[in-house]
Amino acid sequence: MSDISERVKKIVVEHLGVEADKVSDNASFIDDLGADSLDTVELVMAFEEEFGCEIPDDAAETILTVGDAIKFLEKNSA
Amino acid sequence: MRRVVITGLGLVSPLGSGYETGWKRLTSGENAAKRIDNFDVSDLSCQVACQVPRATAADGSFNPNDWMEHKEQRKVDDFIIYAMGAATQALQDAGWKPTSYEDQTRTGVLIGSGIGGLQGIEKTSLLFNDKGPRRVSPFFIPGRLINLASGYVSIEHGLKGPNHSVVTACSTGAHAIGDASRLVAFGDADVMLAGGTESPVCRLSLAGFAACRALSTNFNDAPQKASRPYDRDRDGFVMGEGAGVVVVEELEHAKARGAKIYAEIIGYGLSGDAFHITAPAEDGDGAFRCMTAAVKRAGIDAADIDYINPTGLSTPMGDEIELGAVERLFGNAAGKVSMSSTKSATGHLLGAAGAVEAIFSVLAIRDNIAPPTLNLDNPSVATAIDLVPHKARRRTIDTVLSNSFGFGGTNASLVMRRYAA
Numbered sequence: 001m002s003d004i005s006e007r008v009k010k011i012v013v014e015h016l017g018v019e020a021d022k023v024s025d026n027a028s029f030i031d032d033l034g035a036d037s038l039d040t041v042e043l044v045m046a047f048e049e050e051f052g053c054e055i056p057d058d059a060a061e062t063i064l065t066v067g068d069a070i071k072f073l074e075k076n077s078a
Numbered sequence: 079m080r081r082v083v084i085t086g087l088g089l090v091s092p093l094g095s096g097y098e099t100g101w102k103r104l105t106s107g108e109n110a111a112k113r114i115d116n117f118d119v120s121d122l123s124c125q126v127a128c129q130v131p132r133a134t135a136a137d138g139s140f141n142p143n144d145w146m147e148h149k150e151q152r153k154v155d156d157f158i159i160y161a162m163g164a165a166t167q168a169l170q171d172a173g174w175k176p177t178s179y180e181d182q183t184r185t186g187v188l189i190g191s192g193i194g195g196l197q198g199i200e201k202t203s204l205l206f207n208d209k210g211p212r213r214v215s216p217f218f219i220p221g222r223l224i225n226l227a228s229g230y231v232s233i234e235h236g237l238k239g240p241n242h243s244v245v246t247a248c249s250t251g252a253h254a255i256g257d258a259s260r261l262v263a264f265g266d267a268d269v270m271l272a273g274g275t276e277s278p279v280c281r282l283s284l285a286g287f288a289a290c291r292a293l294s295t296n297f298n299d300a301p302q303k304a305s306r307p308y309d310r311d312r313d314g315f316v317m318g319e320g321a322g323v324v325v326v327e328e329l330e331h332a333k334a335r336g337a338k339i340y341a342e343i344i345g346y347g348l349s350g351d352a353f354h355i356t357a358p359a360e361d362g363d364g365a366f367r368c369m370t371a372a373v374k375r376a377g378i379d380a381a382d383i384d385y386i387n388p389t390g391l392s393t394p395m396g397d398e399i400e401l402g403a404v405e406r407l408f409g410n411a412a413g414k415v416s417m418s419s420t421k422s423a424t425g426h427l428l429g430a431a432g433a434v435e436a437i438f439s440v441l442a443i444r445d446n447i448a449p450p451t452l453n454l455d456n457p458s459v460a461t462a463i464d465l466v467p468h469k470a471r472r473r474t475i476d477t478v479l480s481n482s483f484g485f486g487g488t489n490a491s492l493v494m495r496r497y498a499a
Binding site: 015016017038041042045048049054 | 147148149152212213215216217220
């Protein structure tokens with residue numbers, strides 16, 4: 001597991017209060033991990049903070065699963 | 079008009095979590111004031127507060143995890159967590175758990191707060207200044223709004239009746255219970271969760287209230303002496319935090335389900351001073367008219383009142399003004415009434431105060447005990463009224479008056495009586 005993947009999953013566990021083993025790459029924030037639309041906004045902010053990057057709104061809208069976030073951050077984080 | 083009774087109590091206060099814990103500690107003379115040690119107060123003129131004890135739930139301290147999911151706690155200020163604790167306690171105490179659509183739509187929530195999420199506003203404002211708008215959480219607004227205490231409680235318990243809130247400074251809790259009793263009396267709901275909640279203990283609010291010259295500043299090294307209503311050495315109030323919530327219920331509804339009835343709400347009075355933004359009107363006329371309205375609504379004589387829980391902030395002006403208004407109301411009967419400021423033990427819970435003190439007043443009826451006014455070593459004026467100095471007093475208490483007078487000249491009085499068919 002990449003370092004980025006681990007850090008992403010740690011943030012998801014903390015913010016959504018879910019068990020670590022539920023946070024698979026395929027898990028959807030809303031459908032599988034109990035997030036609502038405000039939770040997803042805050043998750044994106046937490047990723048920005050952790051990885052020192054900016055995630056534009058149109059990109060944020062495409063980040064629906066844990067794997068989406070990892071892929072985006074592997075490409076775009078500093 | 080339908081009769082309205084109190085059938086459940088929930089309390090989170092500096093004296094602990096749960097009304098039995100708080101009441102036991104109050105009547106045994108415990109004092110919750112401490113030097114603040116969870117944030118820097120070195121540059122503040124007031125360094126004392128009454129904070130909700132937090133640890134495990136076992137010893138009567140407050141454990142947020144008992145009342146709200148951990149991930150939700152992160153999103154809100156403490157006043158919402160306290161409200162969740164007190165509201166859930168009150169529902170459990172009342173044995174009321176509406177599950178049918180009909181019961182849910184007949185049960186509402188009316189929980190107010192004086193200031194709401196000042197801690198979060200302070201913190202987020204600093205973050206905003208430091209890191210800019212993109213770091214402001216989507217939960218910043220919903221986690222600070224005053225009516226979100228009612229919102230969260232309704233969502234947690236599926237309460238679909240009237241969802242309302244009150245913001246009237248230190249009168250909030252009393253107004254909430256009074257307004258809720260009217261909603262029940264008018265038939266808008268059969269059951270209302272009503273009360274107040276507050277979490278003001280942070281640097282910003284201590285600085286703000288100190289600037290108003292409202293806080294005690296002479297007792298930073300002797301915190302337990304700082305809140306001393308009616309005493310000649312009083313110099314301001316001590317800030318408290320917590321929540322009080324009661325279940326307000328239509329009498330026949332309560333009887334039909336065999337609920338225990340603590341007291342009947344028989345009077346509610348409101349008035350405005352129209353005088354000054356922070357100082358009470360010197361002639362005490364607003365206070366007098368407020369109490370008079372409540373007594374009139376109750377259909378009793380002032381002399382029928384056994385116990386008064388006053389505003390009694392421990393401020394130099396306010397205490398004597400209120401005392402004068404009470405003497406005016408009672409006239410020759412003043413010598414028969416007991417009046418104690420429980421803020422001497424809990425500090426001033428601002429928007430929660432009126433609800434917390436209504437709960438203490440109801441328990442005074444239940445147990446026939448007037449809780450004490452701590453630190454009343456030398457009353458600043460002579461009065462025929464029994465101010466219950468230092469120690470709780472056993473006496474017959476069937477009818478109580480609870481006063482809450484606040485910034486803006488907003489006044490509320492509740493009259494409650496031992497229930498009799």
